[in-house]
Amino acid sequence: MADDDSPQLSPPGVAPASLRLGVSVDLREATTVVHASGVIDASTAPRLWETTSSILREHPAVLVVDLTKVAFVDSYGLEILALVEERARPDTVLKLVAVGALGIAGQATGIPVYPELAEALVPAVPPAVYPDRRGKAGRRDDRCDELWRRVTRATESRISGTTCAETLCATVLRLVPELETVTLTLHTDEGATCVLAASHSWSNQVEELQYTTGEGPGITAFTRQREMIVPDLAATGHWPGFTHAADRIGVAAVFSFPLPAPLRLGALTFYRHHRGCPPEPVLADARALARISAVMLDRDDDLLDQVARTTGYDEVCHAAGILSVNLGVPTDEACVRIRAAAFANDMPVRSLARAVVADPDQRHRLLDL
Template identity: 40%
Template sequence: MADEDRRHVLWRAVADAAGSPGQGTWGRSVCRNCVATLIGIDAAAVTLRATASAQDMLGASVEWAGLLEDQQYTLGEGPGVQAFTQGSPVLVDDLSAADHQWPAFTEAAQSVGVAAVFAFPLQLGAIALGTLDLYRRSPGALPPGVLAEAAALADLIALVLLAKADRAEATDQVWLRQIGSYHDVHIATGMLSARHGISLAEAFTRLRAHAFGRGGSVLDTARDVIARRIDFDELGE
């Protein structure tokens, strides 16, 4: 296929996604199109990231990929976290060799049969939005052409997200906030900080530790805190 034709295929993978940015169907559709377009990829997930305590998954091609995104948030480790932090792709062609780097995430990924992960930051210039995380069940590096296409898809996704954000700002619709489920995490963190007289950073650390200890996600734990289903004293130390 000619380069121009392939670029058209990549663009359609993003442009033809059902729904629009800010709707759950859009993220899921983009991820499924990425899997269909990229040879050797079994699952994909797109996640907005702002800080360690601000993350919102826009969509995943399959449920287990979404669960792994939640795991990265809860654990504070993983290829997506690192790709966003350093602003460059993180390519792990054999997870068994990365257990020293992200032990908890590696265990979670291998438990669902993932053998390799390729994370690409969603960024344009100095603007960083999140990551496109690609998962595969067999180890091995992706061919250079596929890596180039994955990077191009990440750039196209970022372009669409920024274009949508610009239009939303013009109409006073702060769409990133509207879809930001991480606001529940911020609310719970603030509640814990006020209750125990600790910093927001320490409160988030306790929230994350509690989520990990009970085998849940940070978001679910935060919602339990807000609904008073978790005793505040449980997170006091």
């Protein structure tokens, strides 16, 4: 194939290309769809290239080539599709729609193949936040594409009154049931925590333990931006306060995945009642689902309102302020004392904070003032 923009193909001297190949362009928000119909061979392939190369020069976010109405493609046509894949920018997502033998042949071009246009039009995950790529950036394997489609469908059709985070938790657990329970939690570098959703009250209780002790796999996954794979929590040696408390309520294994940079929102964490590591394909799905969850949350217009409604730690800040004044210590030290008191009294930190704020006698007893 020549290096310039015009493929050097020899026409076989048959009917004009315009009569043998129909090409039209459909713009759908960030996606450009090229519809082809008829025959793609040596005489018609340059027409398809003329259209697709012109679009590629505009740097589209997503380019879909729809071949569902194409009756035949020879080696020249496949060479054009391979050239499209070669010339596309790394941040352009390419998709090919084809069925039957044409779909099988299309796989050789390096462009992901979809059996229906509707599936190809499902919004693509932004390449910058997707880790599982093959070849050029943005080319994802079939499993990751399937996870994205299923999560997207679930969030778009979620029941009225259900938050995006709640839908994500329910969908994620359906996709990786081997991990038993899941929580979706936001964190900040200052130590604030917001449990957006939890699949079970038990997993929500475990998150409360992380906040009370100020340590745990979800917090570490967030601060270090590194997954925490802990198949045997009791044997890990990390997070002694959290591990002791979590073991008492039956937490045996933890798998936490950061909601990744550049979004860096928090963590998707799975808790199990029994020890052991699930198969690697399950963990690979969980990694991809953490990335997908980050994208969905970043696009959720109601997220900030939900955080304001569900943070629930204002009373901790209030209690820390009271203690800071009473003891003449900085507020961060006051927060540490409140957490320590909650742990010592076997109480959720928010429950202790509410008691500190509401009752001076309780304040002196619980905080040992």
